[in-house]
Amino acid sequence: MARAFYTAFKTPPRLPNEPWLHESLGHSISTIFWGFFLSSIIGVPLGILCGTYRFFSRLQEPFIEFFRYLPAPAFGALCVAILGIDDGPKIAIIFIGTFFQQVLVIGNTVRKVDPSLIEAAQTLGASGWKLVRRVVIPASITDIYTDMRILLGWAWTYLIVAEVVGTMSGITFFINQQARYRNFDNVYAAIAMIGIIGFFSDLFLAWLGTVLFPWKRRDRARSKKAKTEPAKPITASATELWPEAVEPVVTEALVHDKPEIRANVAG
Numbered sequence: 001m002a003r004a005f006y007t008a009f010k011t012p013p014r015l016p017n018e019p020w021l022h023e024s025l026g027h028s029i030s031t032i033f034w035g036f037f038l039s040s041i042i043g044v045p046l047g048i049l050c051g052t053y054r055f056f057s058r059l060q061e062p063f064i065e066f067f068r069y070l071p072a073p074a075f076g077a078l079c080v081a082i083l084g085i086d087d088g089p090k091i092a093i094i095f096i097g098t099f100f101q102q103v104l105v106i107g108n109t110v111r112k113v114d115p116s117l118i119e120a121a122q123t124l125g126a127s128g129w130k131l132v133r134r135v136v137i138p139a140s141i142t143d144i145y146t147d148m149r150i151l152l153g154w155a156w157t158y159l160i161v162a163e164v165v166g167t168m169s170g171i172t173f174f175i176n177q178q179a180r181y182r183n184f185d186n187v188y189a190a191i192a193m194i195g196i197i198g199f200f201s202d203l204f205l206a207w208l209g210t211v212l213f214p215w216k217r218r219d220r221a222r223s224k225k226a227k228t229e230p231a232k233p234i235t236a237s238a239t240e241l242w243p244e245a246v247e248p249v250v251t252e253a254l255v256h257d258k259p260e261i262r263a264n265v266a267g
Helices: 004-010 021-052 054-067 072-083 088-110 115-123 128-157 159-163 170-180 184-212 214-228 234-241 243-257 259-266
Strands: none
Touching: 004 021, 004 184, 021 054, 021 088, 021 128, 021 159, 021 170, 021 184, 054 088, 072 088, 072 159, 088 128, 088 159, 115 128, 128 159, 128 184, 159 170, 170 184, 184 214
C-alpha cells in the first residue's frame, strides 16, 4: 500500500481513454470546489439573514428543515435528467448535500452574536444593511469561517456518491477500476489519498484563518497567557489599582483582627 502511493501515479492506465490517477484526483477536487462554492454563494448570505432577521428565519427555515432530511443521493436520477450525465449532476449532489445544512449552521452561529453589540449599534443609529455589514458580520465572521471548514469536510463525504451519478469519473472511477483489476493496494492508497487531501486542505484553511483574522490569534495567545500566569491575590490587585481606597481597609480592618499584622504594621 505504501508503495502504491508512488506506483499508482507512475503506472499508466490500461486503456487509452482512462485517466491517470492525478487526473482523477484533479477532477474530484474540481467537483468538490464547484459544488461547495455554489452552495456557499447562496447559503452563507441566506444563513446570515436568517440569523439576523426573524422574518427571514420564519420564511425560510421551515422549508430548509424539511429538505435537509432528504438524502442527497435520492436526487441523482432527477439531476441526470435535468443536467445531463457529465459533471452537472455531480456538482448538484454536493450542492444539495451541503446547502441546507449550511444555512442552518450559519444562521445558528449568527444568532450567538452578543445582543449588546447590536443594541449599541442601533442606539447609535445603525439599521438594515448597515447593521449587518458593520456589526453582525464582523462579530461572527471567524465562527462562520470555522463552520465553513467543517462543512467542507461534509462535502467530501458526498464525493463518492456524487461521482457515480451519470458518467462515473474522478477518484471513484479510479477506485472501481482498480478493484475490478484486483489491485487492492491501489484501492487502499486512493482511499487514503482522499483523507490526506482533506486533512491537509483543512490545515491550510486553519493557517489561512490566522492570516485573515489576526485578532483571533492574538485573543487566543492572550487567553493562553492568562491561563499559565498565576493569579494575583485580590488584595494585591486592588491595592495596585486603588491604593488610596484599599490601604485604610488593610491597615484598620485587618490589623484590628490580626495581632501579627498589627506588629508588622507598627514595625
